[in-house]
Amino acid sequence: MLMKTASQTLTEQLAARFAQRIRDRLLAPGARLPSVRLCAQQQGVSPSTVVGAYDQLLAQGLVEARKNRGFYVRESTPTPVDSAQAATKKVAKNIAQDGAASRERAPLNATALIRGMFHGISDKPQPGMGVLPQEWLQTTFLSTAVRRSCGVEALNAFSLQYGEPAGDLGLRRALSTKLAGLSVQAAPEQIITTIGATQALDVASRALLRAGDYVMVEEPGWAIEFARLDALGMRILPVPRRADGPDLEVMARYCEEHQPKLFVSVSVFHNPTGFCLSPSSAYRILQLANQHNFHIVEDDTYCHFAPEHATRLCALDGLQRTIYVGGFAKILAPNWRVGYMAAPAHLVERLLDTKLLTTLTTPALLEKSLAWCIDQGQLRRHAERIRQRLDVARARSVKLALGAGCTFAAEPVGLFGWVDTGVDTDVLSQRMLDEGYLLAPGALFHAMRAPSSLMRINFATTQNSAFWETLVRLRAEQG
Incomplete structure (x- = not known):
């Protein structure tokens, strides 16, 4: 609650609260602020306090007043001239999203969700979080795994060189065995490690697409995926997601009209609905892919929560037109940032080249540690x-x-x-x-x-x- 203090009036506190949300993108460009009357009721202050706060936001260039419509977050907000140090911090904070700052699109709010997760809105449990609570993830075997990989001789061996372009071979072998348990047959040579599953999705998109290409994505779908594809200049074709899979009639129409190059799907425990793909839908999706010559990226981020026998496109397709993407942030160690993709043999070199152009290689220490966790049954x-x-x-x-x-x-x-x-x-x-x-x-x-x-x-x-x-x-x- 707002409380008047000797150092800051209620008007200043309210203006500062809205200003911080705007700068953190918790209020996206184009978003409308509450009406003066409604804001006064919500905050327990007088309308004149709200008017004063909105006037301050106007003076700072953070909002604009639209006649007879109210106050809106400006499409492009200037950096406040508080001090050189404050300006530098703000530039560093917003550098990843400045290119999209002028668009009134959901991707801006996607980054806002991530920022809220990273900054910590409060010490309360957060319903919008995309990961498990820290106390759920605490284990004793993670530190053991790292120690086993950190002997002086071994540490020097893989720290003083870039390592294997495709990723640690021991981890790729462990992942090959793990995928076989899901009926996805992928040799270690078909697996490439990445910095989290998000980078795997990004590498696949950059390798297979060019700006302006059409991409089919399930809707509702992962907010970050919409944002990422939009930032790459792709044309997004939203496919309604149903309980048994994507709307196949919509997909077929897109194929006839736009010749999409890619379909991005979460087959198992779809985010946000929790739907799982049915075998009949999977079969028809693969038919469409073969008929219209597009690839499929299957994001199986939630595989650790799902039964092994759940229907996966990559298992039915045998990694011919499909690319399997997985990671461990949801179940084990979010900050280890270990992800991977399993791909058709003929696409591996193209995907690997794209990985090398973006990140060179991936850190071997955590990959070796993760391989130990898998091999020992700890995971x-x-x-x-x-x-x-x-x-x-x-x-x-x-x-x-x-x-x-x-x-x-x-x-x-x-x-x-x-x-x-x-x-x-x-x-x-x-x-x-x-x-x-x-x-x-x-x-x-x-x-x-x-x-x-x-x-x-x-x-x-x-x-x-x-x-x-x-x-x-x-x-x-x-x-």
Whole structure:
């Protein structure tokens, strides 16, 4: 809550709060600020305080007033001239997104979600988080794995040179065995390690596409994927995602009209819905790929939460037109940034060249440590414990969500729930920020922004009744 102090008036505090959200991209360019009356009610201050705060934001060049429409975040916000040091910090903070600052698109809000996750909105459990809580991931075997890879002789051997372009051979062998358990047959020579699964997706896109190419992506879908493809200059073709897979009629029409070069899919525990691909849909997707000559990138980021027998396109296709992408940030060590792709033999060199042009090689220390975790069965046992804990958390979160008057737009499975709140979650998310909660509103998961009453929740971080009580209260006020 805003509190008047000797050093800062209520007007200054309110202006500073909005200014920080704008600079952190928690309020995207083009977003409308609450009306003066509504903001006064939300913040518990007088309308004149709000008017004064908005005037300060206008003076700073952060917002603009549109006649008879209200106040909006400026499409391009100048760096405040506070000091040379402050300006330098802001440039470093925003450098990754400056090129997109003028677009009123969901990708800007995708980076806002990531920034909120990294900065830490508050010490409360965050429902919009995309990873498990730190206490869930704590293990004793990670440090053991690193120590085993850090003998003086071994450390010198792989630290003083760039290492293998495709990644540590021991890890690629371990991954080959692991994939075989999913019925994905990939020799170590077909596997390339990357800096997280996100880089694997990026390498595949850069290797197979050129600016202006059409790409089919499931919708709702991963906000970061829309943002990444948009930044590369690709033309996104959103394919509605259903319970059994993508809308095949829409895909077929896109193929006839636009000749897309790529289809990006999450077959198992789709983000955000949790849907899993059916065998019949998988078969028809592969038929379309062969008929219209496009590749498929299958993102299996959530494989550690899913049953091994779940339908995967790469297993049915035998890595002919498909590229399998995986990683370990969700289940083991987010900051290790170890990901990988398994690809058709004829594409390996092209993908490897692209990796070398972007990052040269990947760090061998953590790859060797991860190989030990897999070979010793530590990762498998850890994943089993996480799944059991997640099952309990999911049951509690579902009960609390239903008790709060929400409904589920998809069956609650996996890590995420696709929840209907009954109100615009873009508006609700700004209200919840005031209470210290970062939401993932439904509009984030669409290629083009549109109001939505849906939001994605993380089952591991929504077991707290206080969150749902807050949501109920603010939803009632929102009407």
